[in-house]
Amino acid sequence: MTSSVTRPPGQAADKSESAPSDALHTGTSDVRQLLTRNLRQSGIYVAFVAIIALFAVLTDGVSLSPGNITNVLLQYSYILILAIGMVIVIVSGHIDLSVGSVVALTGATSAVLVIQHGMPWTVGVLAAIGVGLLVGLWQGFWVAYVGIPAFIVTLAGMLLFRGLTLQVLDNISLSPFPPDYQRMANGFLNGLLGGYGYDTFTLVIGALAVVGYAVSGFRTRVARIRYQQPVESFPLFVARVVGVGAVVMAFAWQLAHARGLPIVLIVLAVLILAYGITMKQSVFGRQVYAIGGNLSAAQLSGVNVKKVTFWIFVNMGVLSGVAGVIYSSRSNGAQPAAGNMFELDAIAAAFIGGAAVTGGVGTVVGAMVGGLIMAVMSNGMQLMGVDQSIQAVVKGLVLLLAVAFDVYNKRRAGAAR
Template structure:
C-alpha cells in the first residue's frame, strides 16, 4: 500500500494544484471578508466562468496531442453572432439559434482539423489564421454592431436555475440531493477503480487514506451544494458542464479514442508504428474542440443576452492557462479533464476574488500571467526532478 508521501511524490503535479486551489480559496475568503463564499457569489462564479471551463475541456485534448487552438475566442464571438442574428433578426425559435451555433462550431473544428491533420500545417498557424478569419466574419455577420436582447428561453441556458422543485425548507432540497448523488457516484467509481487496481496487483493507497480522500471530496461537494441550495438553486448551465465533464473524462480514460490521443501526445512516431490513425485522431480532436467552442459560444451569448463583435476576447488564453495550471504538459501527452477544471477554477477564484477586492484590471492580468508562468516552470522542474530520480 502506498503511503501519503508516496502518493504525493508520484503525482505531485495533481496534488499540488488541489492544495493550491484550496489555499487560494481560503486566502481570498479571508481577503474578501467571506464574500467569496457567499452563496450568491458562488452561484455567480459558476455562471461567469462556465464557458471558460467548457473551452478548457476541448483545449486539453488539443494540448495533449501537442497542438494549440488560438481561435476559440473568435469562434465564440461568431457562434454568438450567428445565433443572435437568427433569433433576433430572423425571428427564429431559440433552439434554432442553439443548433446553428453548434453547427458553426463543428464546421470550424472540421476546417481546422483538415488543415492541421491532413495538410500538415501546425495548429498554431492554422488557428492563428482562424483567430483573424472568424473575428472578421463576426464583424460581417453583425455589421459591426451589437445585437440584443435574446429570447427569455435562450437566456435561461446560462442564467436559469432549477429551484423550488423540492422547496419549502428554506433551501432547495433538489440541489442538495444532486450533491448527494454526485458524492455517491464519485465514491462508487473510485471504489471500482481501487478494486480493479488491487485485482491486477497494482499499488494503491491505504484504506484509511482512501476513505479520508473520499470524505474530503464529500465535504467539499456538499459544502458547494449547500451554498447553491441557499442561493438560487441548481444552475442549468452546471448540468451542461457536468455532462461534458463526465463524457470527456470517460473518453479520455476509457475509450480507444482517448488512448490514441494520449499515445500521439506521448510519442507520435511510436503511435504510428502501433497502428494509431494519427491524422484521423488529430482531425477529430479539432472537431471536438469546435463542438465545445460552439457550446461555449451559445452559453456566453446566453449569459450576455446578445452578441458583440468583440466578444470572446482573450478566451483562448484563459482556456490554455486553465489546462497548464491544471497539469497539462507543454510537450503534450499529459493532462486530465478534472485537472483542467481545477485549473480553470483557480483562475476563476483568483479573478473573482480580485474583482471583489477592487483590484485594477491591469494588476489582475499581471497576476494571471505570473501564475501561468509559474505553473509551466513547475511542470519543467517536476520533469527534471523525475528524470534525475530515474538516473
C-alpha cells in the first residue's frame, strides 16, 4: 500500500524528495532511515536466524538434521496456513478466535464422508473447504453487515463449531484415511530428476525460488528508484539477496538429503505467493491496509468497508478449511479435540511476525517467519526434553515481548512527531 508524506507548512523537503539523483544514490543516513523504519520486520529475520543457531547449539546440531527440518515443516504446516489468513484479519483491525474449531469441523466433515461413507478423497477435500467457506460467510455476515465485533462473533463461533464437531463425529474419532488423502500432508516429490545420494528436483526448485526472489527484488528496487523513493545501496541489496539465497539453498539441501520436496511445502508456497501478491499489489490488499490503518479515512475514500470485511472473513474460513484438510491428513484421522489452541498459535505467528495490535501493519511473509519462530522454538524445546508447561511459558513470554516491542515503537514514533 502506498502512502504520501505530509509536511507542516514551511518545512523543507528532505534529501530523498529533492532530486532523483538522491534516490538513485542513497547515502548512509538514508540507509539508516530505511533500517529504522523497518526495524520490526528486519529484526524478526535476525531473531529467526539467532533462534535457529541457538537451538542448533543446544541440541548438538540435531535440530538442523535433514529429517528434523522435514518434520518441523510437516508438523506446523497447518499453523502457517492459518497464519496467512489470520494476518489479513489482524491487519484489517479484527481478530478470529474460531479457527481451531473450524479446523476440527472441516476435518470431521471430510472424515465422515471419506471414512464412514467411502466417498472419494477428493469429495472429502472439497466438502471440508466448502464447510470452511460457509463458516466464513456466516461470520463475515455478523461482523460486516450486522456490526457485531469480530471478537464476540468468533468467540461464539469457537463454541458453536466445536459443538458441531462433536455432533458430526458423534463424540468419537474416525481413522484411517485412504493413502491418497494421507499423501497431501505426508507425501513427497522425489526422484523426478534422478539423484546422486540426494534429490535433484528439490535443489532445482530451491534454485528457481532464489532466482525468483532476486528478480522480484530487483524489479521492486527499479520501481522505487523510478518513483524517486529511497532504496538501500546496491551492495547492500546484493548482500541481502545472497544471504536469503544461501538460507534457501541450505534448506533445500537438507530436504534433498531427507525425503525430498514435501507436497505440503508446494501448497504453502503457492498460498504465500498468491496472498503476498494480493496484499501488496491488488486493490483488495490496499483496501485491507486502509481499513486497518484508518477506518474513517478509508470510508471517506470510498472503500466499501462492509464488503471488504465480509470477504476477509470468508477468506479466513476457506483457509481454515484448507488447514483442516492438511491437519486431518497429517494426523490420519479426525478427533473431537482437533485444532485445540490453533487460533492462539496463528495469532501469535502474526504478531511475532510484525502485525500491529491496532491494525494496518503486517505482511504474509512476516507471519510465516513468526510461525516458523514458534515452530523452531517448540521443536527445539521438545528435542531438549523441556516440560510442556515450560514450553507454554516461553511461548507466552515471546508473544508478550513481541507485542510490547510494537507498542514501544508506536510510542517512540508518536513522541518523535
